[in-house]
Amino acid sequence: MLSVLPKQIADESLAGYLLRLSLRNGFTSPLDWLDKPLWYAITKNTISKKQRERLSELVPSAKSTRRLNLASRHSVLFPDCHTDMPRICPFCMKGTGYLKEKWRNIGNLTCERHGCALCDSCQECGEQLIWSPLLLEGTCTNELCLCPIQSSPISSQISELFIDEICDCLLASLFIKNPYTTILPIYHHPSVCNFNSTLEQGFNLLTRNEVYEQLRERLAAPTSPFYQLSAKYRFFPLALLIKHLNSAWPISNCYASFVQTTQVSSTSNSCIESFIVTFDSASELLGITREQLIQIFPELITKKAIPRNQQLDIAAIIS
Ligand SMILES: [Zn+2]
Ligand SMILES: [Zn+2]
Incomplete structure (x- = not known):
């Protein structure tokens, strides 16, 4: 599909290289010759192994090895x-x-x-x-x-x-x-x-x-x-x-x-509809105990360890 294939320069970004290839081959955008998911994965640095293979079929010299x-x-x-x-x-x-x-x-x-x-x-x-x-x-x-x-x-x-x-x-x-x-x-x-x-x-x-x-x-x-x-x-x-x-x-x-x-x-007489924090914040920053949380979220009792990033609405505890 590409007839002109200049090499990728040593410190050139992959997305920038593909833009340069597009221009050299008379296209106005990489999307004229690359599929959308592949191009977006390249710009977001989320390229998968399969996409990497697909890219090297199209542009053998493309380097996308940044891990x-x-x-x-x-x-x-x-x-x-x-x-x-x-x-x-x-x-x-x-x-x-x-x-x-x-x-x-x-x-x-x-x-x-x-x-x-x-x-x-x-x-x-x-x-x-x-x-x-x-x-x-x-x-x-x-x-x-x-x-x-x-x-x-x-x-x-x-x-x-x-x-x-x-x-x-x-x-x-x-x-x-x-x-x-x-x-x-x-x-x-x-x-x-x-x-x-x-x-x-x-x-x-x-x-x-x-x-x-x-x-x-x-x-x-x-x-x-x-x-x-x-x-x-x-x-x-x-x-x-x-x-x-x-x-x-x-x-x-x-x-x-x-x-x-x-x-x-930490005492308050007021009501709030929702106050969402992570388990980590609840225990480390707000001093809420596991027992207090289990009273509100009984399903947590079966968990050996509560994930640090688990989001919990603690409105019922703090109101
Ligand atoms: Zn400069
Ligand atoms: Zn402008």
Whole structure:
């Protein structure tokens, strides 16, 4: 099907290589010659053995050997630190015209050659970049825009972060989006729109007292679904965030001194429809015993060990 087969460059991403092959062979998208599930698996790094075989029939030189290293997990949210959406250095694109594999890794925030921040969205129209051959020209992939992609600066404090800290910032950004988070979502890989600004939002929550105070006030406000509950449950999202941070951040101290000065009683006279936490959170952060849980969920009695991530609605216990 493909008549021109240039080789994959040593540090080129597989998705980027297939975009390049598409262009060289006169196609406008890899979907013109690859089936949808295979292409999506390539962009999401979830390619199966069968799909790998199918790909090597079509493109014998394609390298898709990147394996997930589960031993070095950095985030509680996802095992794979590679994004499913493209991130690029616009200067490299102008110079070399291919997409590097390392740009997909969120541990890399800047281009090591040019020092600029990697971009995942267009400065002009704000749209997220998608896997399109337009990337190879350094052009916005929104066909109504087509402006040259430009890198916007990130602060030096952020560009110096290491992977564990970057993952902490992404975790914190979840609580900016939804302060009433009581269960952490589990993904395969980071899937964030406008990565750099999400990172900055999370960083600000972890490091700036006024951003932390804003979140704490939202949790204390009458508009909070947990307003009727005692402080222990009202501020549980903060405890959840802090428990799962890899590194030490100013927010941990702010929260610790808040807990010391607040009466964190666990008695409450109010009613709440639902309050879902994992078994892990219930026992470790909220001090709920296995016996208390079994009273509400008799089916747990037959389990030797309750899975740490099992979700439990503890409204009946805390109301
Ligand atoms: Zn570059
Ligand atoms: Zn644009």
